[in-house]
Amino acid sequence: MTGTRRKLVPYLLALPAWAWLALFFVTPLAGMLALSLSTGNVVSGFQQAFAVGNYLDGITTYGEQITRSLLYGGAATLVCLVLGFPVAYWIAFNGGKHKGTYLLLILLPFFVSFVLRTISWRFTLSDNGVVLGTLKSIGVLPSEFSVLNSAPAVVFGLAYNFLPFMVLPIYAVLERMDPRVVEAAYDLYAGRVQAFLRVILPMALPGVFAGGLMTFIPTSADYVNATVLGGTHNTMIGNIIQTQYLVNNAYPIAAALTFTLMALLLAGIFAYARALGTERVMEVQAK
């Protein structure tokens, strides 16, 4: 009796969230899949035609933007990792009793709306603004130097907006680590680098994996940063999808592009999991 009841427990716990996701995520997606295979337009209505051509059209027309999005997303993820790992590491091991404070400091800017933050960056990075203007006037930068409306501006804007998604998961795994293990490593190995590569990094890998996912996915599908901080030849696939949906009301092609993007991201995640050997990690997590 209690055995059966105990077996039911996880289902009962999971049920509300499952229902929510099934109703408001899976169902609409199925509808979108159907939409991506239909033909027509707003005026004449849309008919199901199993038009696989929508996918081909989308990929051939917007291949450049798709590639660029994955590149920008990858670059932003790398920036987040390079900056976020030391931060997570330092807070986890050297934060002492202020750990919570540091984490909150990392999260605080995110109480300011994403749109507002991004617009504020555009303002901050202005050619003659307080930052660049000052550096130029003291001769650190040449007067024609500019950042705004370029690929780096978009990548750093993306990295800025999604940095906590990298820091928090890495911090979460490092924080659980016994600092004595690291100390033992220092005692046994010659250098810092080795201790890092052989002890810390492998243990931090699940966090890096989670953080990588949580930054790469939203950054490569974003369009606000490219709109506000980008210039010519910086358009991402998110911009195209948004335009096709909301400006052109070309739903089938927009839906097809959306599914293409999702498929690419899923494939990327899979390859990434393999490369990092995190299948094992996920198994560990599953236990």
Next chain:
Amino acid sequence: MLKLTGLGAAGLALSGCGIGGEGASGVDADDFWADKEETGHLRFANWPLYMDPDRTPLRKFTDATGITVDYHEDINENSSFAGEIQPRLANGDPIGYDLMVLTNGIELARFIALNYLAPLDHDRLPNFARHAGPSYKDPAFDPGNTYTVPYASGITGIAYNPDFVDREITSIADLWDPAFEGKVGMLADAQEIANFGLLANGVSPAESTEDDWEAAAGKLKEQRDAGIVRAYYEQDFIQPLTNGDVWLAMAWSGDIFQQNAEEGTNLKFVVPDEGATLWTDSLMLPLTSEAPVDAIQLMDFLFRPEIAADLTEYIGYVPPVPETEQLLADRAAEASGADREYLAELAGSPLVFPTEEDYAKLHSYVTLEPGEEDGFLSTFQAITQS
């Protein structure tokens, strides 16, 4: 988005309501208005910052008529707003608003073509008939003002910052000048940029053909690939123009006026030699308006010159009522200090009250048949979304 409706019942949404099919005629105004009655309340959807925060014109309207108004700044983009209300209009359902403001363009043309808008009863619009300027009556996008009356207009021209540009800018060709490499801002909107590409080629947008579009796109691509364009702005281009991130840009007249008036900047706005375009944000009633009688009363009320002057005082765009110019000048004479300065500047500004010479150079937009939209959009979006 709605299109699942279309999926389930191919085209049912349209044909079911008697608004599909070739050559279906619109709803007759007399039929529409025959059984409509005042409800004492209406809901008005407008753009953010398109009326003073105290809603002075609406208060005066309520005082005058007893009709209360729910005012919502819910329109951020023509396309997304249209996408949001379209399915409800297609189903013949109320959209939650009785009166709304859209810009002339693809969405408005589509709404008119699909008969989503209520035909106006001009007997109920005496102030419009009496006070609206001739340039704002009978526009190309809505002949005879069958469905719309203007709310505010603006010119898309060229603005430049004289702190950085040391010569007078007079023509669209200046936007192609390699001297301004990386310092030119263009608008991202397909219709806006198409207009400038066409005008640069000496073609009048309203009379352009598909071949002209291709040529204009080629011209614009040349400008982009030469590195002259810094960015295609979907949104606020005032900040980069003021800061010097761009030196000259396609711009909307009212924004330049406001920026100069409020921050004392010295941005210049020109109607270029090749011509520029006049756009209009118009008031209209969805066919499913639940308070059309109240809404049309407000529509007409906004054409009372003193009310139009209130609106113009705040938004700084071109009012459809020419008498406001004198009214604002009078108000300036009565006011003092900063208010006086502002009102005088407003009444005297060619950006708010364009000169005859400027009007002569203004063009209408490209008129698109429903079947041409896709080709037009993809031609010009390929420029801006590279």
Next chain:
Amino acid sequence: MTTATTQPAAPRQVPPATPARPRRRIDWGKYVTWGVLAWLFVPIAFMIAFSFNDVAGRHNVRWEGFTLRWYGQAFAYPDLTRALLYSLAVAALTMLIAGAIGSLLGLALGRYRFSGKNSSNAVMFAAICAPEVVIGAALLSLFLLAGVTTGFTTIVIAHVMFSVSFVAITVRARAITLDPQLEEAARDLGAGPWATFRLVTLPALAPAIMAGGLLAFALSIDDYIITSFVSGEVTTFPLWIWGSTRVGIPPQVNVMGTLVFALGVLLAVINVILARRRR
């Protein structure tokens, strides 16, 4: 400069022969952390500074001098105020709902073995992977199909949907580390399942639940893209800002951004103080 001054000083202490332990080295991590924090706060600093800018109207572009005027007139735009209140209400509800059901799911996934776990993981991953435009558009089609008028409720539904997986993942990470023996011990001591949950499981998960809830709050108040699809007649704070960029962002936007930020700081400070007390 020749001989007189070249007298060697008193013999210095010879550095120890053994290299210093890594701990004694320059603390690069600290500099990087502070550097990153500085980076994070640059645009915020500008936003705050320009909430004090003495401009004449709604184009807040150049520094014109200091004023407190905009704080007095913070609520001069009724629609902006309403938008902010909507955003806060949506975020609070999202935090509660997604926090509750997401934590339960996270607990189930981290603590139990059961079939359906893999598909659940897959759906959660997909929900996180799904670009925001997809979620927004797909949800709107669903609402239309079901004849639901979009508005406040649909925004909350959407926000809960996209944040629930984040909460679940956060809580799952914690639940995995729970020692099952603790719960068993509690049961052995005669605690019922509810008491065990309340007295043992819940306190152990509390930090993760709080973190997940805060994450949900932050995700919700931040969201522009999905909201723009399912908002109907409701305009949230980010939507209003995006709309106003067409005509110029008034200083009140900076004021409200600053106030919300200050609220965050306040919460953080309270949190820190409480954490100290608990120790």
